[in-house]
Amino acid sequence: MASQLSAAGVQPTADTPGKIDTVYDDPSSIASLLRARYKKRLPSSLDELTGPEHGTVEPPLHIVWSGLRILDLDLPRQRMSLYRTVLAEGLRDDLCRFLNRDILLDLWPVLHKLISRAAKDVWEEAFPELRPRLPLGRSPAQHARGRDPRHERVPAPSAGGRVRP
Structure with missing residues (x-):
């Protein structure tokens, strides 16, 4: 702490x-x-995120200070690693320089699970297009709890073959 x-x-x-x-x-x-x-x-708009879509990038030391320093955007794991790290450590200019709007939107369904809750909440509040869409048949409360009514437990039958309420 x-x-x-x-x-x-x-x-x-x-x-x-x-x-x-x-x-x-x-x-x-x-x-x-x-x-x-x-x-x-935060940038004022996702349209400010004009980073590269392909090729290699070498983020500055204040973003990536150890480990792999040159990242290949054409390799999915390295692309995800770059986006995760830039979101956590990058300054406003870094976000605009290294992140690309379309790639961020494509990666967000997985990426938002890999970043801090604070970062996720701030980005989703500022840019509603990043918020998850509710699957059909789920209420907002079920979605928030991560419950899917199609996977609810059905009570086991009692010894007499009847289902207990």
């Missing part, structure tokens, strides 16, 4: 060195800080 707070820029208070201000001990406050961080980096 303390390392997460340090990464978010939260320091111990002056009157209690070594103790973190209790406002920041609340996970929702950390989430608020992260959401604000992602929100200020």
Whole structure:
């Protein structure tokens, strides 16, 4: 928890060195800080995302500081890795330079499961076209809980062969 707070820029208070201000001990406050961080980096429109569709890219060190440094957009795993990392670490200019609107829309159904909740929520609030569409036959509440009525458990029959209510 303390390392997460340090990464978010939260320091111990002056009157209690070594103790973190209790406002920041609340996970929702950390989430608020992260959401604000992602929100200020957003482009004003997905049309600003004019990054390459093919070829190799070498993101700057503030985005990718270890591991594979040159990524091939024609390889699905490397493309997904680039988009995930740029969404998490990139600044506004990086988002516009390395991400492509059409590719982001294509990757989003999987990509949104690989990024932080804060980043996902901020992007989907800003750009409704990224929000998942509800499958037929599902209510918004079922979708939010991840339940599909077609896969609901049917009660097992009792010893007498009748289904218990």
